[in-house]
Amino acid sequence: MSLDKYSVEKVLTVHHWAKNLFSFTMTRPAHFKFTAGQFARIGVKVGDELVIRAYSVVSSPYDEILEFFSIVVPDGALTAKLQHLQVGDDIYLEKISYGFLTLNRFQQPLPNDLWLLATGTGLAPFLSILQDFDVWKNYQHIHLVYSVRNRDELAYQERIQQIVADFSEQHCGFQYVPIITRDPAAELHQRLPVLIENGQLEQFVGYEFNPETSHIMLCGNPQMVEDTKAALKARGLTMNRRGEGNIAVENYW
Numbered sequence: 692m693s694l695d696k697y698s699v700e701k702v703l704t705v706h707h708w709a710k711n712l713f714s715f716t717m718t719r720p721a722h723f724k725f726t727a728g729q730f731a732r733i734g735v736k737v738g739d740e741l742v743i744r745a746y747s748v749v750s751s752p753y754d755e756i757l758e759f760f761s762i763v764v765p766d767g768a769l770t771a772k773l774q775h776l777q778v779g780d781d782i783y784l785e786k787i788s789y790g791f792l793t794l795n796r797f798q799q800p801l802p803n804d805l806w807l808l809a810t811g812t813g814l815a816p817f818l819s820i821l822q823d824f825d826v827w828k829n830y831q832h833i834h835l836v837y838s839v840r841n842r843d844e845l846a847y848q849e850r851i852q853q854i855v856a857d858f859s860e861q862h863c864g865f866q867y868v869p870i871i872t873r874d875p876a877a878e879l880h881q882r883l884p885v886l887i888e889n890g891q892l893e894q895f896v897g898y899e900f901n902p903e904t905s906h907i908m909l910c911g912n913p914q915m916v917e918d919t920k921a922a923l924k925a926r927g928l929t930m931n932r933r934g935e936g937n938i939a940v941e942n943y944w
């Protein structure tokens with residue numbers, strides 16, 4: 692494999708959230724440009740082989756470093772190794788960014804209410820998107836919905852509060868909605884598609900999906916994406932194609 696298309700970066704920090712979840716930051720080369728919501732292709736050498744995977748960027752396009760949020764897949768080709776990252780380790784970064792989970796893909800309807808619906812590490816691109824001033828300027832209502840199985844998997848809680856504090860001045864239309872599917876004591880604990888079908892999500896945020904105004908992004912577990920898409924379509928919302936429509940998705944596997 693040619694290594695020309697990669698630059699070799701250095702790990703700057705590593706933070707473990709739970710046994711199966713961690714984040715890390717690394718150096719960002721000047722040539723690496725991306726739009727909030729896009730993903731990078733990164734990896735490490737395992738023996739002689741370079742193992743590369745797609746990773747949504749958590750940091751904002753204005754940051755000087757790159758941040759990523761990772762699952763640990765037991766025996767996963769990349770993450771079994773990546774979970775042991777140390778400050779100073781090498782990370783390979785493909786020189787270009789990829790992906791269409793970006794807000795500029797929505798042309799019609801015009802921006803009004805934005806729904807960012809994530810499971811697990813699918814939170815990553817939304818953290819990047821929320822660190823863009825234009826988002827706060829363009830949308831009257833922003834709902835960040837983050838579904839995990841167990842409470843200890845709710846990563847980035849302080850960062851979410853910090854982003855809100857930094858960006859939402861005079862913006863009263865932001866709602867953060869955690870869902871914990873294996874905790875019956877959690878205020879919301881059913882799967883996202885169920886919470887859409889039974890109206891609980893909208894009741895919780897006090898706002899309704901609307902084919903005339905809503906921009907909706909789904910990211911993470913493909914089954915969640917599929918079932919949530921179906922629940923939204925049943926409500927008259929449409930997939931975004933060539934700029935038109937309500938729903939944009941990214942599957943992680």
Ligand SMILES: Cc1cc2nc3c(=O)[nH]c(=O)nc-3n(C[C@H](O)[C@H](O)[C@H](O)COP(=O)(O)OP(=O)(O)OC[C@H]3O[C@@H](n4cnc5c(N)ncnc54)[C@H](O)[C@@H]3O)c2cc1C
Nearest residue numbers: 744745746747760761762764767768769770812815943944
């Ligand atoms: C566009 C895109 C963006 C992605 N962004 C991220 C990201 O920001 N963070 C991240 O952790 N992963 C992300 N992924 C998944 C990532 O590319 C790898 O699949 C993941 O890091 C596991 O790699 P692996 O080689 O260890 O296991 P793989 O052999 O790649 O995966 C093995 C299995 O693990 C499960 N799996 C893979 N990824 C996840 C996940 N994120 N959460 C739960 N189960 C998973 C699936 O069942 C998959 O079949 C993204 C994937 C795509 C396509």
